[in-house]
Amino acid sequence: MILVPVTYKGGIYRHDEIIDLIEDLGGYIIQKHVIAQEVVLQALVPKDDIGLIQRIGKPLTGELIPSPLVGTEIAVVTPSLEIHHLPHASCDVAEYIRRNGAKTNMVGLARGVGKRIAQLNDEERDVINEHDMAVYLLGDFETCIAHKFPALRRGIDVPIVLCGGPSTEVLRGIIDPPVAGYVGNVGRFMHRTKESEEIAVLEDVVAEVTRVLDTRREELAKDPLSISPARLMDVIEDKIDAIHEVLSPTPITVQMAGLRVKLPFDTFAPVLRRTEVEDGITIGDLATVLPSRMRNYILVRIRPFSESNLVV
Amino acid sequence: MEAVEYFQVECPEKAGGEYYQKIADVVLLDHNLLRVVRKLHVFIDPRIPLFIAVGVTRKMPGIIRLRDFSDVIVLDRKVTISLGEETYLAPLLRILWEKFGKERVEQPDRFTIILRLEEDVPAADIENIPVMDPSETIYKDLIYALQVIQPEGFRVRRQYYGGGKFYLVASEDTLPEDIEDLVREKFALMGETL
Numbered sequence: 001m002i003l004v005p006v007t008y009k010g011g012i013y014r015h016d017e018i019i020d021l022i023e024d025l026g027g028y029i030i031q032k033h034v035i036a037q038e039v040v041l042q043a044l045v046p047k048d049d050i051g052l053i054q055r056i057g058k059p060l061t062g063e064l065i066p067s068p069l070v071g072t073e074i075a076v077v078t079p080s081l082e083i084h085h086l087p088h089a090s091c092d093v094a095e096y097i098r099r100n101g102a103k104t105n106m107v108g109l110a111r112g113v114g115k116r117i118a119q120l121n122d123e124e125r126d127v128i129n130e131h132d133m134a135v136y137l138l139g140d141f142e143t144c145i146a147h148k149f150p151a152l153r154r155g156i157d158v159p160i161v162l163c164g165g166p167s168t169e170v171l172r173g174i175i176d177p178p179v180a181g182y183v184g185n186v187g188r189f190m191h192r193t194k195e196s197e198e199i200a201v202l203e204d205v206v207a208e209v210t211r212v213l214d215t216r217r218e219e220l221a222k223d224p225l226s227i228s229p230a231r232l233m234d235v236i237e238d239k240i241d242a243i244h245e246v247l248s249p250t251p252i253t254v255q256m257a258g259l260r261v262k263l264p265f266d267t268f269a270p271v272l273r274r275t276e277v278e279d280g281i282t283i284g285d286l287a288t289v290l291p292s293r294m295r296n297y298i299l300v301r302i303r304p305f306s307e308s309n310l311v312v
Numbered sequence: 313m314e315a316v317e318y319f320q321v322e323c324p325e326k327a328g329g330e331y332y333q334k335i336a337d338v339v340l341l342d343h344n345l346l347r348v349v350r351k352l353h354v355f356i357d358p359r360i361p362l363f364i365a366v367g368v369t370r371k372m373p374g375i376i377r378l379r380d381f382s383d384v385i386v387l388d389r390k391v392t393i394s395l396g397e398e399t400y401l402a403p404l405l406r407i408l409w410e411k412f413g414k415e416r417v418e419q420p421d422r423f424t425i426i427l428r429l430e431e432d433v434p435a436a437d438i439e440n441i442p443v444m445d446p447s448e449t450i451y452k453d454l455i456y457a458l459q460v461i462q463p464e465g466f467r468v469r470r471q472y473y474g475g476g477k478f479y480l481v482a483s484e485d486t487l488p489e490d491i492e493d494l495v496r497e498k499f500a501l502m503g504e505t506l
Contacts, residue, residue: 079464079465080464080465082464084459084460085460085464113464113465114361114464114465114466114467114484115358115361115465115484116361116484116485117465117484118465139463139464140325140327140328140331140332141325141328141356141358141463142325142327142328143325143358143359144358144361144463165327165328165331166325166327166328167327170327187331188331188335188463188464189331189334189335189338190335190338190339190342190460191338
């Protein structure tokens with residue numbers, strides 16, 4: 001069964017029927033937003049059943065939109081989130097990627113500004129490395145980007161998409177060793193994006209992010225994960241009651257090869273490791289349960305089949 | 313930027329210069345300063361790195377005195393001030409408290425202030441008390457706007473304003489001692505002298 005990431009938008013009336021349908025078909029609800037009279041579901045659904053969901057959703061004024069970024073967590077890294085320089089371009093970029101289904105986290109560096117003085121501390125490095133990929137939004141000058149980028153990428157092992165004021169070709173030319181993706185013409189500008197050319201640039205960012213994540217997916221497919229992250233989320237929601245007490249919008253954040261569980265590590269890590277998935281196989285057998293650098297959350301990294309010799 | 317007589321961004325990187333032209337335009341518009349600035353020259357060299365903004369303002373409105381926005385009636389030792397505009401009330405009250413003491417300043421309602429003067433204080437000059445100098449706040453706003461325009465992280469700054477002219481120099485490194493010569497050069501490009 002191939003699961004595809006989609007966003008369902010529809011009225012709140014009888015939306016629980018859609019949720020039940022997706023779950024009955026073997027899909028997973030990643031996130032549910034209720035905005036006034038509207039409900040937005042980000043879900044992974046079986047490819048063959050998309051037509052069925054559309055048919056059942058139609059009388060409820062629901063529509064199904066393919067969202068390739070559902071089930072990914074992306075860090076949007078910016079040299080500063082200083083109040084004097086608001087609005088930041090990174091706000092619009094993060095929001096635009098979010099609308100395409102990804103869970104984005106803004107990482108405003110403590111000392112990322114300037115050319116010579118820019119630096120990345122260990123906490124920022126570890127937090128960025130916990131994501132599926134990082135989108136770096138730098139400034140308008142190629143001299144500065146060429147000079148400071150090596151300092152800002154030091155120790156980052158997730159794919160990076162670099163955005164900056166100069167054109168894509170210029171960015172590609174000045175970065176060595178190359179990063180996973182480049183988007184030009186999105187540097188520092190001091191206004192919200194409203195014009196169609198600006199929106200087109202945001203589309204380019206989303207397209208580049210999608211392309212990079214597709215490459216990552218292909219790599220993951222070569223050595224499949226022991227369990228799909230969405231299924232593991234379902235197991236945790238079923239078996240650990242405390243997760244329902246968490247008030248965060250996404251108590252469990254789904255990543256491409258893991259999960260971020262928003263429960264205190266010291267109390268819940270042993271519980272999580274012991275939790276049975278099926279037939280005596282526990283989460284500890286399939287995944288590594290690590291402390292996250294983000295608050296005191298838990299980071300679950302699912303092991304590939306080659307390491308665990310198990311697939312459930 | 314039609315309202316500005318001279319506006320130029322000088323930068324060794326063409327694309328970067330164009331971005332900063334747009335940024336300066338947006339920031340001055342957002343801060344309502346386009347009408348204040350007559351000439352503006354921005355120089356950015358990311359290689360040094362250095363940011364210089366020099367400019368000339370239009371003629372500023374003069375000092376606002378008490379008589380400009382209120383009626384003053386002097387009756388023996390009692391002075392009644394009827395305010396026409398509330399905008400300057402807060403700075404006016406502060407000045408009156410300082411000058412005459414809080415116990416002698418009464419405000420029975422929003423638009424009236426009553427002063428009870430001491431015997432030896434002359435009542436004639438009260439009308440001419442300077443309440444606010446608009447140029448002072450405009451220059452502060454202008455320098456703040458330039459700080460917004462400058463690249464992020466340029467934390468070493470020198471600024472100046474007065475006599476209708478202003479400049480802001482910023483860098484992330486220590487500023488060179490002869491920086492004023494460079495500022496004068498930039499003023500000369502606009503046909504002005506510092």
